[in-house]
Amino acid sequence: MATRRPVIAANWKMAGSQQLGEEVLEKFKLLPSSSAEVVICPPSVYLDSLQQQLSKHSSELVNHRISLGAQNMSHQEFGAYTGETSGAMLKEFGCSYVIIGHSERRRMYGESSDIVADKFIMAQKMGLTPILCVGESLAAREANRTFEVLNGELNAVLDKVGIMAFDNALIAYEPLWAIGTGKSATPEQAQEVHAFIRQRLTEISPFVGEKIRILYGGSVKPSNAADLFTRPDVDGGLVGGASLNASDFVNLCRIAS
Numbered sequence: 001m002a003t004r005r006p007v008i009a010a011n012w013k014m015a016g017s018q019q020l021g022e023e024v025l026e027k028f029k030l031l032p033s034s035s036a037e038v039v040i041c042p043p044s045v046y047l048d049s050l051q052q053q054l055s056k057h058s059s060e061l062v063n064h065r066i067s068l069g070a071q072n073m074s075h076q077e078f079g080a081y082t083g084e085t086s087g088a089m090l091k092e093f094g095c096s097y098v099i100i101g102h103s104e105r106r107r108m109y110g111e112s113s114d115i116v117a118d119k120f121i122m123a124q125k126m127g128l129t130p131i132l133c134v135g136e137s138l139a140a141r142e143a144n145r146t147f148e149v150l151n152g153e154l155n156a157v158l159d160k161v162g163i164m165a166f167d168n169a170l171i172a173y174e175p176l177w178a179i180g181t182g183k184s185a186t187p188e189q190a191q192e193v194h195a196f197i198r199q200r201l202t203e204i205s206p207f208v209g210e211k212i213r214i215l216y217g218g219s220v221k222p223s224n225a226a227d228l229f230t231r232p233d234v235d236g237g238l239v240g241g242a243s244l245n246a247s248d249f250v251n252l253c254r255i256a257s
């Protein structure tokens with residue numbers, strides 16, 4: 001079985017501050033080492049200062065692998081798209097990753113699965129690794145439609161990009177009913193869905209299915225993380241609320257390591 005390095009990604013959403021970046025890095029300096037890969041996705045306007053803070057503290061962070069990510073990007077390359085940020089700009093400001101298709105973007109900003117697939121393509125074209133978010137609503141889960149919804153969201157991207165594009169991507173399973181609600185999926189529910197997603201990809205390419213890292217997102221916190229992260233198909237977490245507390249976030253990285 002492939003050994004997959006865990007990933008803990010912070011999604012600050014429209015919160016946080018330059019000061020939070022400093023606090024998080026100070027806490028990492030106190031942690032001797034972590035084997036988990038850490039991705040911090042602040043609002044884009046903070047990327048520059050975080051990049052500078054990372055470089056300022058680099059000699060004290062050599063035992064950690066901390067990368068920057070963005071929470072969203074345009075599916076267009078450049079041009080007259082007021083308010084948008086391109087993949088090339090994110091790359092210029094130090095991003096290696098970008099969250100694609102977060103449910104808040106799908107739900108509140110009308111991002112269709114088609115646009116999500118286009119963003120995925122553009123992210124890779126710009127040298128960024130997409131973190132593709134998928135997840136079912138409470139109504140879909142209660143109607144036993146969880147796998148159908150996930151299949152639909154995965155297929156929308158797979159059909160456009162092909163399986164090999166997933167060799168350089170992460171998937172985040174984020175059930176909508178668990179995001180920001182304080183009510184996490186149980187470790188059993190998370191494992192069941194992660195195994196389904198992996199199986200779905202393995203059927204097309206055993207190589208990609210075994211290798212891809214699938215993160216769980218939805219009210220992850222230090223008190224529930226160990227139980228979630230030790231499930232065989234859960235390769236870490238995408239963390240919203242708890243990533244805004246520097247101690248909690250660094251603690252989550254320690255638990256995942």
Ligand code: PEP
Pocket residue numbers: 011174178179180181182217218219220238239240241242
């Ligand atoms: C998220 O929005 O990606 C998320 C997982 O949020 P929270 O951890 O707050 O549920």
